[in-house]
Amino acid sequence: MREKRRAERLVNTYADLILRVAYTYLGSRADAEDVCQETLLRLLRRREPFESAEHERAWVVRMTANLCRDLLRRRASHLTVALSAAGGVTVSADAVLGDDTHYVVVYSLTPDDPTLFENVARSDEGTVLLGFSNIAIPENVGATGGGMGAYFYDADPDDASVQYVQQCWAESEDGLAGTTAYVKLVDLCALDPETLEPVGEPLATGTWVLEVPLDYESAAISLPTGQTVDYEGASVTVTELSVSPLGAMISYDLVGTPDTSQEFPQLNLPVFVNFADGTSFDATWVGGFGDDTHVTKGASFDRIVDAEDIVSVTVGDVTIEVPHA
Known part of the structure; x- marks a missing residue:
């Protein structure tokens, strides 16, 4: 009976937290549920007492992160060849999805000196305040356009490594899956x-060059197209539209010139991605390319979302429903 009450307490206290952390890493509800189950099982099997409730919670978050990283590494074991060392720091590509x-x-x-990142500031959001001196947008051979957002975080404060996340987009005729991203960090x-x-001298001086295979199954959901809307006096017809846990992409034809003083008016067609909780993501002014008659543009979300929530x-x-909704 005591074990049953303990199990109920742990599930009620931590299940939602574990699922949120795991989904942030994995972008899959099913995978997050698997990690949640394994984390709770390991917590139940642990016999060594925690020093406090804060210690217990920190252990749960760290175990969840480690299990997610292990899962990503197993699925993308080929990425272990994508690594580069310079300036006393080794950069390795651990996982990719898209x-x-x-x-x-x-x-x-991973630094040779385990104390290298100890005094680096953290933001209120928990990101690690690091940066490379170059704008390190990966090059995707055969792709046109493109953009990137990036941030650092610390998945496991007990080890010396920090993690670097690149959120990228580019347009490729046959899709990005199966291609290679060429990355240069300075x-x-x-x-x-x-x-x-930047503060003071670089923590590590050098150049890291990696070739990262984008070997994944596309998570894109294609939406119906052919809708025609009026945009500041121009007629716009949607020719391609898709969403995924990572972002949204739209292509459209234009007839006429939008009557607006905005710079690059063809790119400013209003686009919003709507979620089940009533919030929206503004994908209006994002990276894109085209001319007076055709535009393609894409937007990366500020987080990995559950596709079921779009x-x-x-x-x-014009509002276009996602097929699963």
Whole structure:
């Protein structure tokens, strides 16, 4: 009876937390549930007492993160060849997931000196305030356009490594899955918490070059197309539209010129991705390319989302439902 009550307490206390952490890593509800079950089982089997409730919670978060990383490494074991060492730091590509136009690569930065990152500031959101001196947008051979967002975090405070996440998008005729991302990183610096500018000399000086195979199954969900909307006096017809846990992509034809003073008016067609909780992501002004008659643009979400939570996309004044919703 005591064990049953203990199990109920742990499930009630930590199941939701574990699922949130695991989904952030994995982007899959089924995988997150598997990790949740394994984390709770290991917690139940643990006999050594925790020092406090905070110690117990920290153990749960760390175990969840480690199990997620182990799962990603097993699924992407081929990525272990994508590593580069310079300036006393080894950068390795641990995991990759993506769709036809977006992908995320998670790297680990492991220093020879285990104290290298100890005094680097953290943001209120928990990111590690590091940066490379170059704008390290990967090159995807055969792709056009593209963009990137990136951040650092510490998956396991008990080891010396930190993680670097690149959220990328590019347009490729046959999709990005199965291609290679060529990555160049230069000089790793600590950032000032106020200005987010480099502080002092680089923590590690050098150049890291990696070839990262984008070997994944696309998570894109294609939406119905052919809708025509009016955009500031121009007629716009949607020719391609998709969403995934990573972002959204749209292509459209234009007839006429939008009557607006905005720079690059053809790119400013309003696009919003709508979620089940009532929130929306503004994908209007994002990376894109095209001309006066045709545009393709893509937006990466600020987090990995559950595809089941994407209910629709609004283009201009037309709302297009996601097929599963």
